[in-house]
Amino acid sequence: MGGKRPTLLVVGRRLDPGDHELRDSLTRAAQPYEFYEADSAEGRALLDRHGVTDDGLPVVVDGEQTYENATIVTLAQAWNALTPPTRSHYDLAIVGAGPAGLAAAVYGASDGLSTIVFERDIPGGQAGHTSMIENFFGFPGGIEGASLARLAARQAESFGAELQVLRGIKGGGARPEGGMRILSTDDIEVTADVAVVAPGIEWRRLEVDGIEELLGRGVYYGAGRSESVGAAGKQVVIVGAGNSAGQAAMNFADARAAVTMVVRGQSLGKSMSAYLVRRIEQTPLIDVRLRSRIGAVEEAEGSLRSIAIEDGGGSVERHAADQLFLCIGGQPQTGWATKKGFDTDPAGYLLTGPDLLKDGARPAYWPLERDPLALETCVPGIFAAGDARHGSTKRVAAAVGEGAMAVALAERRLEELAPA
Numbered sequence: 016m017g018g019k020r021p022t023l024l025v026v027g028r029r030l031d032p033g034d035h036e037l038r039d040s041l042t043r044a045a046q047p048y049e050f051y052e053a054d055s056a057e058g059r060a061l062l063d064r065h066g067v068t069d070d071g072l073p074v075v076v077d078g079e080q081t082y083e084n085a086t087i088v089t090l091a092q093a094w095n096a097l098t099p100p101t102r103s104h105y106d107l108a109i110v111g112a113g114p115a116g117l118a119a120a121v122y123g124a125s126d127g128l129s130t131i132v133f134e135r136d137i138p139g140g141q142a143g144h145t146s147m148i149e150n151f152f153g154f155p156g157g158i159e160g161a162s163l164a165r166l167a168a169r170q171a172e173s174f175g176a177e178l179q180v181l182r183g184i185k186g187g188g189a190r191p192e193g194g195m196r197i198l199s200t201d202d203i204e205v206t207a208d209v210a211v212v213a214p215g216i217e218w219r220r221l222e223v224d225g226i227e228e229l230l231g232r233g234v235y236y237g238a239g240r241s242e243s244v245g246a247a248g249k250q251v252v253i254v255g256a257g258n259s260a261g262q263a264a265m266n267f268a269d270a271r272a273a274v275t276m277v278v279r280g281q282s283l284g285k286s287m288s289a290y291l292v293r294r295i296e297q298t299p300l301i302d303v304r305l306r307s308r309i310g311a312v313e314e315a316e317g318s319l320r321s322i323a324i325e326d327g328g329g330s331v332e333r334h335a336a337d338q339l340f341l342c343i344g345g346q347p348q349t350g351w352a353t354k355k356g357f358d359t360d361p362a363g364y365l366l367t368g369p370d371l372l373k374d375g376a377r378p379a380y381w382p383l384e385r386d387p388l389a390l391e392t393c394v395p396g397i398f399a400a401g402d403a404r405h406g407s408t409k410r411v412a413a414a415v416g417e418g419a420m421a422v423a424l425a426e427r428r429l430e431e432l433a434p435a
């Protein structure tokens with residue numbers, strides 16, 4: 016999205032979905048802006064000053080420039096952030112500019128590889144939705160996910176990587192002669208000798224009013240051991256019944272939090288490993304509410320205060336909650352890759368390295384006299400990194416590590432293709 020601009024003025028209507036999308040994108044791009052409701056005195060004054068009627072909402076005032084019916088795409092166009100690729104062939108192509116793809120871009124470009132990254136949205140991936148990442152290496156005070164992404168994108172570009180933003184991948188795949196062909200949603204085609212596929216996942220969202228506004232302020236997607244630090248004595252609610260929910264519950268109970276699990280189904284055993292179910296049942300600090308769902312969230316001073324738990328019989332209980340963790344799973348964004356013959360597990364996560372072996376043997380289609388490298392997909396030279404990879408850790412640091420490692424392995428493939 017280019018460099019950060021001075022604070023923009025946005026006039027619109029808060030409850031208009033187009034407005035929300037624009038503000039959400041600007042927030043995820045770490046672009047400062049001030050928002051004015053169109054019917055407020057300040058909003059009206061701004062519209063009058065720039066000669067804009069309500070038909071032009073939302074309006075973005077960027078210094079001397081005024082953009083009517085602004086969208087993130089029209090702004091990116093105006094800011095020259097949508098330039099096409101400069102070449103038709105690259106050493107390294109990357110799909111996705113979340114933490115994994117951005118790390119691959121930084122390391123690939125800094126190693127001197129001509130590098131192109133395709134991102135269907137703005138850079139940042141899930142990290143862009145995170146108001147504060149508190150467990151990322153090197154930031155003891157935490158870092159806003161959007162800022163981390165912006166810094167990483169700038170770093171990648173400073174090493175020469177080409178970031179193609181708002182330009183997704185709709186096709187392509189392995190080339191018979193090796194490497195990858197990429198076809199973007201606006202029909203731009205490039206090829207590359209090696210590729211890193213890092214399309215991540217989208218967390219399944221919980222459709223409850225007010226929950227998105229509280230993300231990072233008491234409401235979180237997923238839960239790990241690190242988040243349980245300092246949870247002693249807190250009221251923690253976990254939604255979900257998979258292993259991630261079970262592990263989160265045990266982590267928080269071990270940290271002496273009072274844990275309530277809200278589970279839609281009739282038992283935990285349906286989707287959770289038996290050993291976890293047993294441990295949960297034996298842990299007095301965990302209260303499991305079966306056949307239940309979250310009906311509402313309530314905030315106080317901008318943070319989560321309580322939730323309403325509805326049971327199968329229709330009764331509703333208001334329950335104090337300091338933290339709410341949503342462990343309801345995610346969906347890997349690998350639809351196009353599976354269509355192109357990449358091996359995945361049943362849930363669509365890309366298989367790599369040893370996971371491709373069957374009883375220790377290489378699959379029949381594997382063309383090389385070596386096993387697939389650690390993050391290599393079923394296609395030699397095409398690697399997967401981050402959350403979309405089967406067995407990945409679903410953490411920013413893990414995604415960054417895999418992006419960096421995928422590039423190191425891709426360079427080994429390049430050496431195979433062109434021995435010195």
Ligand SMILES: Cc1cc2nc3c(=O)[nH]c(=O)nc-3n(C[C@H](O)[C@H](O)[C@H](O)COP(=O)(O)OP(=O)(O)OC[C@H]3O[C@@H](n4cnc5c(N)ncnc54)[C@H](O)[C@@H]3O)c2cc1C
Nearest residue numbers: 111113114115135140141184214215216401402409410411
């Ligand atoms: C709300 C929230 C809070 C979180 N908090 C933390 C935290 O505090 N600490 C932590 O360690 N982790 C946290 N995580 C998890 C962390 O953000 C992820 O593990 C990490 O972002 C994974 O990085 P990734 O690059 O693999 O995937 P993603 O971040 O999912 O990025 C993938 C990118 O690929 C793009 N893409 C997908 N398909 C295509 C396509 N066809 N063409 C082009 N581009 C495509 C997507 O638009 C996206 O930008 C959080 C996640 C969420 C949702």
